[in-house]
Amino acid sequence: MKRIVTVLAIISTLGLTAWTLLDNKKAVEAKVYKPDADQKVGVRTATAEFRNLSEETxxxxxxxxxREIEIRPQAGGQILQLPFEEGQFVGTNHLIAKLDDEQLRYQVEALQVTLEGYQNDVRRYDALVKGDATPAVNLERAQLNIRATEAQIKQLKKQIANTTVTAPFSGIVTQKMVEKGSVVSVGSPIAKITDxxxxxxxxxxxxxxxxxxxxxxxxxxxxxxxxxxxxxxxxxxxxxxxxxxxxxxxxxxxxxxxxxxxxxxxxxxxxxxxxLKTKTLAVPRQAILGSAKQPQLYVVENGKAILKPVEIGATTNQYYEITKGLNPGDQVVTSGQINLQNGTLVTAQ
CATH class of the missing domain: 2.40.30.170 (Efflux pump adaptor protein, beta barrel domain)
Structure with a gap:
């Protein structure tokens, strides 16, 4: 007996639950908006017609x-001369900066003394080698010392030349980055020249x-x-x-x-x-939907908006050329497409 009562209670509970769910479903469906198939949607339209598509873009x-360049020295040191001002026009090879080269000149002077000594050694060894009074290797060593010293002098003279900084081309000094007396390193910007x-x-x-x-x-x-x-x-x-x-x-x-x-x-x-073409079938840009590869538009036919694929050609800021899918005189929708589906009843403005 108890088992029968339990079964009846479960059946009653399930029936009540099913009835509640069905009632809730009807209430939700009653609240859902259902568009009226006979209601017309207001849209704006334009006529597809031949136009002269030309514009000045x-x-x-x-x-x-x-040309524009930052002047950067290939040598470092204190700036002794800076003969320009910001905004000044400078010509090609105009002096931009002169750096202190005194120490370099002292080194050149010392090497020149050394070079003179090696040259005297070469003259003496040359006479002694001819009289077999000394080995020839001494003469060769003195000649090599001369070549090495001359190379060092050339290197120092190149460094001295780098202390003179000039403009690579004519232009206006648009930025002055240092002042006279400043100490700069190799590659530090001094000025900017603009041509x-x-x-x-x-x-x-x-x-x-x-x-x-x-x-x-x-x-x-x-x-x-x-x-x-x-x-x-x-x-x-x-x-x-x-x-x-x-x-x-x-x-x-x-x-x-x-x-x-x-x-x-x-x-x-x-x-x-x-x-573009003097006469080409065109519609306003607002009429085109979809992508450039698959353009579409709505055409009003018998009071309905019919979605049609088209092919577009040249464009301007206002119009698209239609090369396929449309006839002259067709009414195309230019505003209100968001409320449309294929076959929606419309009223055109």
């Missing part, structure tokens, strides 16, 4: 110096436009500091590798002007007229 960059007789404008060009440029091509350059003046530059380099955003560096060299001087760091831009 501006690529902005900044000017960098033609802006010509400048390099580096701009980043996107992948879709990089093939419109070539090395040696002349381009007009516009600057913010001289908005009404056009400079002419020539492409000197096109990058072989793009960055993560698929932009490629293009370097344009422009000669500086005395009447309208440019400075490194100024902004400049190049204008490239990208003329």
């Amino acid at each position: 501006q690529f902005l960059g900044s000017f960098s110096p033609n 802006i007789s010509s400048l390099k404008l580096v701009v980043d060009v996107p992948e879709k436009a990089i093939n419109q440029f070539r090395v040696g091509q002349s381009l007009p350059i516009q600057t913010e500091v001289y908005p009404n003046i056009r400079f002419t530059g020539r492409i000197s380099m096109i990058g072989a590798e793009g960055d993560a955003a698929h932009n490629y560096p293009v370097q344009i060299t422009v000669n500086n002007s005395t009447a309208n001087p440019l400075k490194a760091g100024m902004y400049g831009s190049i204008a490239n007229l990208n003329t």
Whole structure:
């Protein structure tokens, strides 16, 4: 009897649990939003039509110096002369710094005395060897001493020459790093010289436009500091590798002007007229969905949004050329696609 009561209790409990779960399921389903299949979604549309896709694209960059170098001496010592000021123009081989070379000159003088002694030994040994009064090895040793001493003198003279530091090219001293009387070591920076007789404008060009440029091509350059003046530059380099955003560096060299001087760091831009087909079927960029390899768009047909694959060609900042999948006059959705599925009823604005 007890077993029957226990079984009935378990069955009652399971039945109550099942009823509770079913009731909760109905309550949850009642709260879930179910879109009305007959409700129309408001969207904005545009007409696919033939357009003249041509635009002038501006690529902005900044000017960098033609050449720039930090002057570093190949010798160390105290600076005795520093005949320049920051901002001064210096020509090629202009004296930048003169280091103390007194100790080196003393060493050269001592070696020259030693050399003179070896030369006298050679003359004496030469006479004695001819008279068989001394072995020839003494003469050879004296000759080798002369060669070794001459090599030491050359080395010291090279070190003395290194104490005179000159400018390798003409330019402006843009940074003075030491003062007269300072003690510098080999390789310590003394000054920075910048050559802006010509400048390099580096701009980043996107992948879709990089093939419109070539090395040696002349381009007009516009600057913010001289908005009404056009400079002419020539492409000197096109990058072989793009960055993560698929932009490629293009370097344009422009000669500086005395009447309208440019400075490194100024902004400049190049204008490239990208003329496409005079008449091509195009839609606004906002209409395209998906990736560039598999573009899609919604076309409004009989009050419904129909998702269609298309093929795109040339692009501008506002339009995509459609090469396949669309007809002139088709109404394409340009806004509201997030609320659409294939076949959704729409009302076009």
